Amino acid sequence: MEGYARPVKKLVEELSKLPGIGEKTALRLTFHILSSPKEDMEELARTILDAKESIRLCSICFNLSDSDPCGICSNGHRRERRICIVENVNDLLAFERSGFRGRYHVLHGVLAPMKGIGPEDLRIGELVDRVKREEVDEVIIATNPDTAGEATAIYISKLLKPMGVRVTRIAFGVPMGSDIEYMDELTLNKAIEGRREV
Ligand SMILES: [Zn+2]
Structure with missing residues (x-):
């Protein structure tokens, strides 16, 4: 990861924590994110937060x-x-x-x-x-x-x-x-x- 700007490194690091994502895939996703329109990535970030905030466990079956x-x-x-x-x-x-x-x-x-x-x-x-x-x-x-x-x-x-x-x-x-x-x-x-x- 030498030579990469700090925010890029950090993004790769965070994405690598996701299941099934190795460093190579994380790098690919990072470059995809960086080259995508800003609005699309705002939408993605918002969707992640919305899902996090609105989804809970069912108190009967824990779905x-x-x-x-x-x-x-x-x-x-x-x-x-x-x-x-x-x-x-x-x-x-x-x-x-x-x-x-x-x-x-x-x-x-x-x-x-x-x-x-x-x-x-x-x-x-x-x-x-x-x-x-x-x-x-x-x-x-x-x-x-x-x-x-x-x-x-x-x-x-x-x-x-x-x-x-x-x-x-x-x-x-x-x-x-x-x-x-x-x-x-x-x-x-x-x-x-x-x-x-x-
Ligand atoms: Zn349920």
């Missing part, structure tokens, strides 16, 4: 939303007695694209004791409260098919089963270690259809 409850939780046509548990909002969106029409609960992470992430750091307590409070027939655990995702699924099923709710785990016709976010609709559809009791 990102500009209303509380979110559009899914407040939609009376949803099969409210089935709750699909996902790791993050991207996974929720992937299931939405697959045509799943139950409701969701977003954990915002998975158990990772080595990184110091325990049940109290996820929305697990809220899930238990929800199952107690709402009429829930089935909880479908749709965490990723990797070690942390599996450990989280087992932990949650041990908590919920004694409460008398049906707990299922989605099936995977794909190798362990793959990412729900990037699975196509058909695969996710099949995963829900082939779910099994846990």
Whole structure:
């Protein structure tokens, strides 16, 4: 980064903090920003701030939303007695694209004791409260098919089963270690259809 003016360096640095953006991409984005019309970049900056200020977590399912409850939780046509548990909002969106029409609960992470992430750091307590409070027939655990995702699924099923709710785990016709976010609709559809009791 030698030879670059300080504001350019700073911009590259900030952009590099975004997920999936390495220094090379950050540099490309920086030059794109610098060569774009000022109004376009003002619009981009404003849009980022607006989104930050207007988006919050739904107090029921913890989806990102500009209303509380979110559009899914407040939609009376949803099969409210089935709750699909996902790791993050991207996974929720992937299931939405697959045509799943139950409701969701977003954990915002998975158990990772080595990184110091325990049940109290996820929305697990809220899930238990929800199952107690709402009429829930089935909880479908749709965490990723990797070690942390599996450990989280087992932990949650041990908590919920004694409460008398049906707990299922989605099936995977794909190798362990793959990412729900990037699975196509058909695969996710099949995963829900082939779910099994846990
Ligand atoms: Zn919600």
